[in-house]
Amino acid sequence: MASFESKTIDIGARLRPPADAERRASRIPATVDVAVVGAGIIGLSIGWRLAARGLSVAVFDRAEAGTGTTLASTGMLAAAAEHEAGGDDLLALALDSQARWHPYREALEADSGMKIDYRGEGTMLVALARDEVERLRFRFEIQKRANLDARWLGGVEARALEPGLRGPVAAGIFCSSDHQVDPRLVSAALKRAFLARGGLLFENVEVVSIDREAGRARGIVCAAGACRATTTIVATGVWSGETLAPLGIDIPIRPLKGQALALKTSRQTGNLTRVVWTEQIHMSPKSDGRLIVGATMEDTGFNAAITVGGALALLEGVHRALPSSEEMEIEAIWSGYRPTSDDDAPILGETGVPGLLLATGHHRNGILLAPATAAALEELVVNGAMSGSASRFGLARFAKRPAHAGVAT
Ligand SMILES: Cc1cc2nc3c(=O)[nH]c(=O)nc-3n(C[C@H](O)[C@H](O)[C@H](O)COP(=O)(O)OP(=O)(O)OC[C@H]3O[C@@H](n4cnc5c(N)ncnc54)[C@H](O)[C@@H]3O)c2cc1C
16 A cells, blocks of 8 residues: 655656756857857757857856756657658658767767767557557558658557556557657756857856847847857747847747656666657656656646646556556656747748847757757858758748648648
8 A cells, every 4th residue: 555654746846957067158258159049958959069060159048058848858759659640841850850869969978978868769659448549550550651660569569568558558559769868968968068069158147139230130138248149049949939029030939838747666666668658648767767757738828837637637647557657756747838830840040130040949849859950050050051851941931821820740
């Protein structure tokens, strides 16, 4: 029987990235090559790659780096599992980025001297009941049509891969290329790698405006002063609209809230080996013994409340899939905002204002898409143009169709 000791769970508690004793810049430089606004995974990845190219780069965040949406995320690199009908352009970018994750990880671990809990056991999607099998089969057909790395599993085979699942499992899909990382460790490693490459990081420094001169962006302004830059990049995620609105740039980004929780596993409860999705939830085992359970999808604006409905959906979902969850401790529960554009795909590149670039709107896939985004912005800054799959995700695409004419991806 479970024992009920008195214990308070800090509802809304944020699991912080590990503390970092690295040196930080104290004085805002008068001039840099590139100023990046936002130190989530997107801004830091871009800053790190550009600093590695030898450019002088300053990254500014009004909070601690990595504590925006990036901290709320699960860390799945799930190009195949996330693929839905109609999302072919996004799939090309996702597959490109998934392939880039290997060299990105190697370079990041080398530059930072840290491990990021990259786990390559793949991802399994399961139908827990017979009436879920047809819907899973439909998803599999879409994956096969897109030539994705996905294998159909009978129920016995699926359960053999994850014996902790409540039996009998009806069917499964195994996506062996869909791996995962720990976003908290990625943020901490990015900070170190960026600093190691000579980047300047300003945390708890709010950018109050983008400086303009003769119609061109000239850097950023914050309370402590201004930093002139040849190129300014806005990577403020779900807050990108507010960063750009004063310049008259309207971008179709809205917050799509997700609630998630971390369970603490033990030797008695065991943990999963790989990421497992059911129809209700995904469960992502981390090497430190946590099991992340996510995530709700709520179109409720900027409202971070942890709700009974959200918590119940997650707890019911995990309890239904994993009997041993009954004995797992709830370590934390939180919410975050996916930066979601009108077509659920990122917005990369030019803004229409010379010298001002944008990398936002990564929705459910910012961790997966970070390497391809950083490579695209690096190419744009260094060569003056983006090529490949990233070039299809410019802001200009929204001018071509009526507002809110989103496609499902
Ligand atoms: C519950 C949940 C689960 C998710 N799971 C996954 C997953 O498994 N895999 C995946 O690929 N993606 C996942 N995502 C999506 C992913 O987390 C996001 O797409 C990604 O983190 C976006 O990164 P970002 O750097 O654009 O934004 P953020 O991490 O939010 O960074 C933006 C930064 O800008 C700063 N900022 C804002 N305004 C200013 C200003 N004026 N001045 C200075 N700084 C400013 C903020 O403080 C913030 O740190 C998940 C999201 C949620 C909510």
